[in-house]
Amino acid sequence: MSYISKPKIQHPNAPRNKLGLTSRDYEGAVSTLCAGCGHDSVTAAIVQSVYDLNIEPHMLAKMSGIGCSSKTPAYFASQSHGFNSVHGRMPSVTTGANAANRTLTYIGVSGDGDSLSIGAGQFVHAIRRNLNMCYIIENNGVYGLTKGQFSASADIGSKPKKGLPNQQEPIDPVSMALSLGCTYIARSFSGDKEQLVPLIKGALMHQGFALVDVISPCVTFNDHEGSTKSYAHTRKHYHNVVNADFIAPAEEIKTAYDEGSAMSVELHGGSKIVLRKVDKDYDPTSRASSFQYLRDRFNAGEIITGLLYIDEARNEMHDLMGNVDTPLSQLPLETLNPGNQELKKILSGYR
Amino acid sequence: MKSLTNRREPRRRNRKVIVAKLNDVVIKIATVNGTGSASANGLIMKSLFRMGIPVVGKNYFPSNIQGLPTWYEIRVTGDDYQCRSDRVDVMVAMNAQTYARDLAEVIPGGWFIYDSTWPRNTQLSRDDITILGIPLSRMCNEHFDGARARILMKNIAYVGALAAFLDINLDTITALLEETFADKKNLIASNMEAIRLGFDYANENFVCPLPSKVAAMDGTKGHIIIDGNTAAGLGCLYAGATVGAWYPITPSTSLMDAFRAFCGKYRVDPETGKRTYCIIQAEDELAAIGMVLGASWNGARSFTSTSGPGISLMSEFLGYAYYAEIPAVLFNVQRCGPSTGMPTRTQQSDIISCAYASHGDTKHVLLFPADPGECFTMAQTAFDLAERLQTPVMVLSDLDIGMNDWMVPEFEFDETKIPDRGKVLSAEELEEMESFHRYLDVDGDGIPYRSLPGIHPKGSYFTRGSGHTKYGAYTEESSEYKDVVDRLLLKWETARSIVPEPEIEFSKFNKAAILSFGSSHGACQEARDRLAAQNIALNYCRVKSFPISASVKEFIEQHDVVYVVEQNRDAQFRALLMLDCDADPSTLVSLLHYDGMPLNAGFVVRKVLEEIAKGQAA
Numbered sequence: 006m007s008y009i010s011k012p013k014i015q016h017p018n019a020p021r022n023k024l025g026l027t028s029r030d031y032e033g034a035v036s037t038l039c040a041g042c043g044h045d046s047v048t049a050a051i052v053q054s055v056y057d058l059n060i061e062p063h064m065l066a067k068m069s070g071i072g073c074s075s076k077t078p079a080y081f082a083s084q085s086h087g088f089n090s091v092h093g094r095m096p097s098v099t100t101g102a103n104a105a106n107r108t109l110t111y112i113g114v115s116g117d118g119d120s121l122s123i124g125a126g127q128f129v130h131a132i133r134r135n136l137n138m139c140y141i142i143e144n145n146g147v148y149g150l151t152k153g154q155f156s157a158s159a160d161i162g163s164k165p166k167k168g169l170p171n172q173q174e175p176i177d178p179v180s181m182a183l184s185l186g187c188t189y190i191a192r193s194f195s196g197d198k199e200q201l202v203p204l205i206k207g208a209l210m211h212q213g214f215a216l217v218d219v220i221s222p223c224v225t226f227n228d229h230e231g232s233t234k235s236y237a238h239t240r241k242h243y244h245n246v247v248n249a250d251f252i253a254p255a256e257e258i259k260t261a262y263d264e265g266s267a268m269s270v271e272l273h274g275g276s277k278i279v280l281r282k283v284d285k286d287y288d289p290t291s292r293a294s295s296f297q298y299l300r301d302r303f304n305a306g307e308i309i310t311g312l313l314y315i316d317e318a319r320n321e322m323h324d325l326m327g328n329v330d331t332p333l334s335q336l337p338l339e340t341l342n343p344g345n346q347e348l349k350k351i352l353s354g355y356r
Numbered sequence: 357m358k359s360l361t362n363r364r365e366p367r368r369r370n371r372k373v374i375v376a377k378l379n380d381v382v383i384k385i386a387t388v389n390g391t392g393s394a395s396a397n398g399l400i401m402k403s404l405f406r407m408g409i410p411v412v413g414k415n416y417f418p419s420n421i422q423g424l425p426t427w428y429e430i431r432v433t434g435d436d437y438q439c440r441s442d443r444v445d446v447m448v449a450m451n452a453q454t455y456a457r458d459l460a461e462v463i464p465g466g467w468f469i470y471d472s473t474w475p476r477n478t479q480l481s482r483d484d485i486t487i488l489g490i491p492l493s494r495m496c497n498e499h500f501d502g503a504r505a506r507i508l509m510k511n512i513a514y515v516g517a518l519a520a521f522l523d524i525n526l527d528t529i530t531a532l533l534e535e536t537f538a539d540k541k542n543l544i545a546s547n548m549e550a551i552r553l554g555f556d557y558a559n560e561n562f563v564c565p566l567p568s569k570v571a572a573m574d575g576t577k578g579h580i581i582i583d584g585n586t587a588a589g590l591g592c593l594y595a596g597a598t599v600g601a602w603y604p605i606t607p608s609t610s611l612m613d614a615f616r617a618f619c620g621k622y623r624v625d626p627e628t629g630k631r632t633y634c635i636i637q638a639e640d641e642l643a644a645i646g647m648v649l650g651a652s653w654n655g656a657r658s659f660t661s662t663s664g665p666g667i668s669l670m671s672e673f674l675g676y677a678y679y680a681e682i683p684a685v686l687f688n689v690q691r692c693g694p695s696t697g698m699p700t701r702t703q704q705s706d707i708i709s710c711a712y713a714s715h716g717d718t719k720h721v722l723l724f725p726a727d728p729g730e731c732f733t734m735a736q737t738a739f740d741l742a743e744r745l746q747t748p749v750m751v752l753s754d755l756d757i758g759m760n761d762w763m764v765p766e767f768e769f770d771e772t773k774i775p776d777r778g779k780v781l782s783a784e785e786l787e788e789m790e791s792f793h794r795y796l797d798v799d800g801d802g803i804p805y806r807s808l809p810g811i812h813p814k815g816s817y818f819t820r821g822s823g824h825t826k827y828g829a830y831t832e833e834s835s836e837y838k839d840v841v842d843r844l845l846l847k848w849e850t851a852r853s854i855v856p857e858p859e860i861e862f863s864k865f866n867k868a869a870i871l872s873f874g875s876s877h878g879a880c881q882e883a884r885d886r887l888a889a890q891n892i893a894l895n896y897c898r899v900k901s902f903p904i905s906a907s908v909k910e911f912i913e914q915h916d917v918v919y920v921v922e923q924n925r926d927a928q929f930r931a932l933l934m935l936d937c938d939a940d941p942s943t944l945v946s947l948l949h950y951d952g953m954p955l956n957a958g959f960v961v962r963k964v965l966e967e968i969a970k971g972q973a974a
Contacts, residue, residue, distance in 0.1 A: 089818060101636075101650025101653075106655070326634060328630060329625060334598070
C-alpha cells in the first residue's frame with residue numbers, strides 16, 4: 006500500500022547531485038502497483054530525471070488525476086507537494102496551480118483513461134493554453150483499476166483478455182497534440198529508460214506544454230498475445246525516429262553527431278536538447294510533415310517514438326497573458342487593494 | 357404621502373379613480389430587447405436618484421439578444437423601500453407584441469403611454485385608466501436620419517415625455533447626458549433634441565405633470581446605484597484575489613467582467629505593463645473550479661463566479677475541496693431552475709444543492725448577501741473564511757441582486773483590518789518543526805495547519821481525495837478514516853462560531869416572526885411595515901450564513917410561529933434550519949415565492965394574512 010514508506014537509509018557513498026541530494030531523496034513511498042507494471046519504470050525514470058536536473062524537491066509539484074498512473078506521484082519525490090485530484094481533472098488543477106505560482110516545476114502523471122476519455126477536454130485545453138508543465142501519459146490501452154476494460158487508446162483489433170477485439174478507432178495523444186499545436190511532443194516506451202529519461206528531462210525544462218506519451222504495458226490486463234500494448238508487441242514494433250540527448254547547462258556536447266541529422270535546441274535555463282534523427286527525412290519542427298509521417302507509419306503498424314515535435318518559440322500561458330514574473334501567490338495582499346481613497350473615487354462613478 | 361388631488365387633470369381624463377401620490381410612483385417600460393432602451397431607462401433611474409429620491413430598478417429581460425419583449429420597472433419610493441412593487445402606475449408601452457398585457461397591468465386610475473404614430477386597436481382599451489398617446493416614431497422619423505438612430509432616439513424621446521408627466525428635472529437629465537457622452541459631444545445634442553420632442557409634446561397636449569409625480573428630496577445622500585455583480589467583482593479586487601477562473605453563464609458573467617475591468621485599471625504594473633492577476637476563461641465549469649482549487653492550494657486568493665448549472669458541474673470538486681481541505685471562493689448568482697430553467701429570471705433555489713454539493717458526507721459554508729453592499733463586503737469575508745477554514749465558501753447571490761441596479765449606502769473599505777490568511781506555515785516555522793502533518797488538529801478547533809508548495813521540503817504532503825489519516829497518509833482503516841471526518845465536524849462547529857451573525861429585530865411581545873435571507877430581505881422589511889399598520893407586529897431574523905448561527909436557533913425557539921420566506925418551491929431553507937440547527941418544524945411556516953420574479957412585499961403580506969386566517973379558522 007502507498008502508505009508504506011521506504012526506509013531512509015542512505016548509502017554513504019551514494020552519488021549526490023549539485024544540491025547534495027542522492028537519488029533516494031527523490032524517491033517516494035513503496036509502489037502498490039502490480040509487479041512488472043510499466044508505470045514503475047516510468048517512476049524510476051522520473052526519479053532519475055529530477056535528480057539529474059538538480060530540482061529542489063520543494064520546487065517540484067506532482068499532479069495527477071485518477072487511475073493506476075495517477076497513483077504514481079506518491080511513489081517519487083516524497084519531499085515535493087503532490088495533488089492527486091479527481092478523474093480527468095489534473096490539467097485544470099495544474100493550470101490553477103501554475104497561475105498562482107509560475108516558478109515551480111510541474112509534472113503531471115496521467116493515463117490513457119484519465120487523459121483521453123473523461124479528461125480529454127481538459128487535456129486539450131491545457132495544450133491550447135500552452136500551460137508550462139511536463140505531462141506524462143502512461144499509456145497501456147486498458148483500465149487497470151477497474152480490471153481490464155479497453156481505453157480510448159486501444160488499437161483496432163487488439164484483443165482483450167476476455168471478450169471481443171476492439172473495433173473503434175484509437176485516440177492517439179501524439180497526433181492529437183500535434184493538431185492542437187502542442188509545443189513539445191514525445192513518445193517513448195517504459196521499457197527503454199535510456200530513451201525515456203532525456204525526453205522527460207527535456208519536457209521538464211521546456212517552457213510550455215510538454216507531452217510525453219509513454220507506452221507502459223499493463224502486466225495484469227493487457228500483456229497477452231494479441232494485445233497491441235504488450236511488452237512483446239511494443240518491443241517488436243517501436244521505432245525511434247528522433248533520439249534526444251539532454252545537455253545540462255554549461256555541459257559540453259561530447260558526442261560526435263552526424264552532419265545533417267543532428268539538431269540542437271536551446272531550452273529554458275541554458276540547457277540544450279540535441280535531436281538525432283534516425284530517419285533523415287523526419288522534420289521535428291514541422292507539424293504538417295510530422296503528422297503525415299506518424300499517420301503513415303501508424304498505418305504500417307509501427308509505433309514511432311522519440312522527440313517528435315518541438316517549438317521553443319511560442320509563449321507559455323503566463324507570457325501570453327503578460328503576467329508578472331513574481332508568483333501571484335506571493336504578492337502581499339496589502340499591495341493588491343487600491344485603498345479606501347481610491348474606492349471613493351471608483352464609487353463616485355456610481356452616482 | 358401627500359395628497360395632490362386638487363391638481364388639474366390631463367385633458368383626456370375621464371375617470372372615477374384618482375391616483376395622486378408624491379414620490380410613490382411605479383413606472384414600467386415595455387420595449388423590445390436590443391433597441392438601446394437600457395440606456396434610456398438608466399437615464400430615468402439615475403435622474404430620479406440625483407433628485408434625491410430613492411429608487412428601485414428591476415430589469416425583466418429575455419434569454420435572448422435581440423427582438424424579444426423586455427421590461428424595465430422603476431419604483432420611486434420616497435419611503436426608501438428595497439424591493440419591487442406589486443403594481444404599475446405608469447406604463448410606457450413601446451412594444452406592440454406585449455401591448456395587451458401591458459395595458460391590463462396598469463392599476464385603475466393609472467396611466468398608459470403609447471406610441472400614437474399608428475392607430476391603436478380600439479378593442480385594446482380601458483375606461484379606468486388614462487391613455488396618453490404620443491407620436492414618438494413619427495417625431496423621431498422627422499427629426500433623425502438612419503433607422504438605428506430613429507429607434508434609439510424613440511427610446512430617448514419617451515424619457516422626455518416621462519420627465520414632463522412626472523416632473524423629472526430636465527437639468528438633471530441634461531447633466532447626466534453630458535457626463536455619459538463626454539467623449540461624444542455630438543450625441544449630447546441629438547439626445548437632448550429627442551428628449552425635447554417627448555417633453556414638449558407631452559406639455560403641449562396634456563396637463564403636466566400628472567397627479568402622481570416626483571419632487572426633489574434628500575433621500576439619496578451617501579448612496580450609490582450599483583448592481584451586485586459589479587460590487588462582488590470590486591469586493592474581490594479589494595480582497596486581494598489574484599486568480600479568477602470561470603465559464604460564462606447568465607446571470608453571473610458580469611461579475612468576472614467587473615473584476616477584469618477593475619484589474620485592468622488597478623492590477624497592471626505601470627512600469628512593466630505586466631499583470632498582477634490572472635483571469636482564465638475555462639473550457640467548462642469542471643475546469644473552472646479545478647483551476648480555483650489548484651491556485652488556492654498554491655496560496656493565491658482564487659475564485660469563480662457561476663450559477664446553478666455551474667454548481668452542479670462543480671460538485672465533484674467541491675466534495676474534494678471539502679475533504680482535502682482546500683480554500684475556494686465561489687459566487688453563485690442564482691437563477692430560475694430546475695435544469696436550464698429560466699436563465700434570466702431570479703430564484704433562491706440552489707440552497708440545498710450548494711449546502712450539500714457533492715457525494716458523501718459533505719457540507720459547505722454559505723453566505724447570503726441581501727444587496728450589492730453585502731456582495732462587496734461578503735466577497736472579502738468569503739476569502740477570509742475560506743482561508744481560515746480551509747474549505748470552499750459560496751456566496752449565494754441571485755439574479756435580482758447581481759444584475760439589477762440597487763440603491764445602497766456607499767461602500768467603505770477598512771484599511772486597518774488585516775485579511776485572515778488562516779493557518780499557513782512559513783518556511784521558518786517548518787524549519788523549526790520536528791515534522792509536519794497536514795491533517796493534525798493541533799489547536800483543538802478542527803482546523804489543521806497547511807503548507808504551501810515551494811516553501812520548504814518539510815512542508816510536503818500528498819493532497820488526496822481518497823481516505824486519509826490525520827497525518828495525511830492513505831488509509832482504508834475505519835478508525836483512521838473516522839478520525840478525520842469527525843474532526844471535519846468539529847471544524848464545522850468552529851465555522852458556526854465565526855460566520856457572520858444574523859440580523860435580528862426582536863421584541864419579546866411578539867410571538868410571531870419572519871425569517872428570511874438574501875434578496876428576500878427588502879420585501880420582508882416592507883411587509884413588516886405594512887402588517888404593523890394592520891396591528892400585526894412581527895419580529896425579524898435575516899440569516900446571513902450557513903452553518904446557521906446558534907442565535908438563529910434561539911430566535912426560532914422564542915416564537916410560536918416563524919414565517920420562513922424564500923424564493924423556491926421546496927422550502928429549501930426551512931429544510932436547512934431543521935437539518936443544521938434542529939429547529940422544530942411545527943414552528944416553521946413556509947411562504948414560498950418561486951415564479952422567477954423578484955419578491956415583493958404584497959406577496960409576503962398576503963401570505964401572512966392567509967396563514968393567520970387559516971390559524972383562526974382552525
